[in-house]
Structure formats: structure tokens, C-alpha cells
Amino acid sequence: MITGIQITKAANDDLLNSFWLLDSEKGEARCLCAKGGFAEDDVVAVSKLGEIEIP
Numbered sequence: 001m002i003t004g005i006q007i008t009k010a011a012n013d014d015l016l017n018s019f020w021l022l023d024s025e026k027g028e029a030r031c032l033c034a035k036g037g038f039a040e041d042d043v044v045a046v047s048k049l050g051e052i053e054i055p
Contacts, residue, residue: 001025004032009053014038022046 003022007015014037021030029049031042038044 005054007052011051
């Protein structure tokens with residue numbers, strides 16, 4: 001299942017207020033928009049996002 005999220009708290013400041021699509025079946029996240037450190041359409045393992053809070 002794919003879920004759209006906005007990260008509101010994170011250990012990595014580049015992730016604050018970024019938007020992602022999470023694919024729970026593959027354990028991957030696709031970046032839609034981030035301040036830095038990640039480019040649009042980057043696909044990373046969810047674990048690479050580190051400690052985050054999703055409202």
C-alpha cells in the first residue's frame with residue numbers, strides 16, 4: 001500500500017516538512033519535496049529516513 005506523508009519531526013533537519021510516498025510492501029520511500037539532502041523522485045529504504053514523526 002502506498003501512503004503520502006509529511007514529516008513534521010526528524011533527527012535529520014533536511015527531512016523537516018518534506019513530503020514522501022511510502023510503499024509499505026517494498027519498504028521504500030519516494031521523495032516528493034525536501035529542503036535538501038534528497039532530490040525529487042529519490043527512492044530510499046524507509047530505514048534511511050531514520051527517526052521521524054508522521055502526524
